[in-house]
Structure formats: structure tokens, C-alpha cells
Amino acid sequence: MIDKKKLKENIKRLIEKYELSKKSFSISKYxxxxxxxxxxxxxxxxxGWDVTNKNEVTAEESQSSGRVDYGFYLEGRIKFYLEAKSLKTDLHREEYANQAIRYSWNKGVTWAVLTDFESIKVFNVQDISKKLGDKLFLKFLIHSILKG
Known part of the structure; x- marks a missing residue:
């Protein structure tokens, strides 16, 4: 079970680090x-993910369409693929969403996540015939986690 207070503290520290990078203009160098x-x-x-355990989080999984940044597993079963972008990336570009969706679709995985840390987009990719906007299941800014 995740300690919500500790979770918020950890995320707050990450956000503070991110904000410092923005203020010092070092974001463009990331x-x-x-x-x-x-x-x-x-x-x-x-x-709560054990990012150091390759049975839970894999890096650079090879696929027919390239390499997905991370695969997240529970009890040996893939739950979602995550496509990461740099802090300076504009996640509104369709090509990035399509890339994340394609990785999950090619492996028969329902969920795809696209993030540059500040913004997180979650897609349900079960129906490939749907328009991109209809696949977007959830979108939020990292700051909103602290409000809940």
C-alpha cells in the first residue's frame, strides 16, 4: 500500500526540481x-513501481516498430507501455501519441502512456480504428497530483 503522504512529498520534490530547471532555463538542455x-x-x-526490477519495469523493449522506452508488468503480465519524451518536448504533436499507441497496439497491450514528466497522457488502444482523440483516456499535468 502506498503511503499517500510520502507519495505527495516525493512528487512535490520532483516538481520543485522541475520548476528549478524551468527557472534556470536548463530544461532545454535535458x-x-x-x-x-x-x-x-x-x-x-x-x-509504487520497482523501477530497478526488470520483472516489473523493462527498458528499451524491442518491437517491430522500434524500441519502447518502458514496459510495466505485474505478476509477469504487461500492463502498459510508456513512451517518454524530454522535458522540452511538445507532447501535443500527434506523432508522439501515435508512436506510444503503435507500440502498445503491436504487442496487444490495452494501455499506452506518453509523458515528458510535466504532462501525462494515457491512451486506451484496444480499438485501432478510433480516431486519436477518442483513444485518449486521461490527460493531466503532474501538478494536479498534489491537489487530490
């Missing part, structure tokens, strides 16, 4: 790898 290491993996670790 690569995708640095974003994953400094923000995305710590976020999912705070949410």
Missing part, C-alpha cells in the same frame, strides 16, 4: 535519457 533518469523513473518509483 535529453530524453536525463528526463527519464531524473524525473520519470523517480515518479513511477514514488507510485
Amino acid at each position: 535529453s530524453e535519457e536525463e528526463t527519464k533518469k531524473d524525473f520519470i523513473l523517480p515518479l513511477f518509483a514514488s507510485l
Whole structure:
């Protein structure tokens, strides 16, 4: 069971680090790898995922359409694939959503997550014939986690 108080404290620290990076203009220097290491993996670790256990979180899984950044597993079964982008990336570009969706669809996985840490988009990819906007299940900014 996740301790909600500790969860909020951890996320608050990540957000403060992110805000400092924004204020110092170093956000534009963050690569995708640095974003994953400094923000995305710590976020999912705070949410209870063991990001150091390859049976729970895999990195760079090979697929026919490329390599997905992370696969998240519970009891040996894939739950979702996550496509990470750098802090400076504009997640509104359709190509990024399509990339995340394609990775999950190709492996028969229902859920796809796209994030640059600040923004998180969750897609239900069961019906590939649906328009992109209809696949978007949930979208939120990381700051909103602290409000709940």
C-alpha cells in the first residue's frame, strides 16, 4: 500500500526540481535519457513501481516498430507501455501519441502512456480504428497530483 503522504512529498520534490530547471532555463538542455533518469523513473518509483526490477519495469523493449522506452508488468503480465519524451518536448504533436499507441497496439497491450514528466497522457488502444482523440483516456499535468 502506498503511503499517500510520502507519495505527495516525493512528487512535490520532483516538481520543485522541475520548476528549478524551468527557472534556470536548463530544461532545454535535458535529453530524453536525463528526463527519464531524473524525473520519470523517480515518479513511477514514488507510485509504487520497482523501477530497478526488470520483472516489473523493462527498458528499451524491442518491437517491430522500434524500441519502447518502458514496459510495466505485474505478476509477469504487461500492463502498459510508456513512451517518454524530454522535458522540452511538445507532447501535443500527434506523432508522439501515435508512436506510444503503435507500440502498445503491436504487442496487444490495452494501455499506452506518453509523458515528458510535466504532462501525462494515457491512451486506451484496444480499438485501432478510433480516431486519436477518442483513444485518449486521461490527460493531466503532474501538478494536479498534489491537489487530490
